Amino acid sequence: MKQSKRYLDIVKEVRDMIRQEKIRPGDRIPSERELAEKLQVGRSTLREALRSLELLGLIETRRGEGTFLSDHRNHQLVEVLSTFILQDNQSQKDVWETRLLHETGAIQAICSNSSLKGLKLWDSFRKKFEDEGFQRDDFVRELMVLSGNRLSLKIWFLLHQYSGNPYSEAVLEPEKELLLPVLEALERQETEQAIQSFKTWSGWIQKRRMQNGDDS
Known part of the structure; x- marks a missing residue:
């Protein structure tokens, strides 16, 4: 069975949300609960996507503080791959x-x-x-x-x-x-x-x- 939201969908929607809300590197992004509500995705699927994004260096979690956007230069690989893959x-x-x-x-x-x-x-x-x-x-x-x-x-x-x-x-x-x-x-x-x-x-x-x- 296909997942209702694939990782690529979530990555794109998180990226769009960051742009729309003008979140800058170092700024805190919405909580897991808030993101799940905004993107209309399950918490478990979102959690896996966020974990992958963190491993990729796109976001970072600080214990007791929340999750923050990393330096924008780390996003280049995602941009290149997503543009290529959708062809x-x-x-x-x-x-x-x-x-x-x-x-x-x-x-x-x-x-x-x-x-x-x-x-x-x-x-x-x-x-x-x-x-x-x-x-x-x-x-x-x-x-x-x-x-x-x-x-x-x-x-x-x-x-x-x-x-x-x-x-x-x-x-x-x-x-x-x-x-x-x-x-x-x-x-x-x-x-x-x-x-x-x-x-x-x-x-x-x-x-x-x-x-x-x-x-x-």
């Missing part, structure tokens, strides 16, 4: 492939880092795979974080959102046999096998989205 279907395909490049790059970095071998994290993921409701997003985001490349993580958040949030759903039963080989190869730090298994899983998600008519 045509080929752009959407490029976004999907570019996001996949960052994900496979993260896998390569993880497999090259000997300190990540044998982490209890892999056992934790294996247990989570067995539970209902385990989110695809939790798994891929953790891979991006483990890669240690903060710039790649920031770009990935944008690409993930602009490709229609393909990991926004819980892992389905048929996916488990596709995901477990990824996890096993990561544990053994077998780069080629991990990347190939990940691409197979990503392709399965893309095909299913196209069959459901859930394209971005």
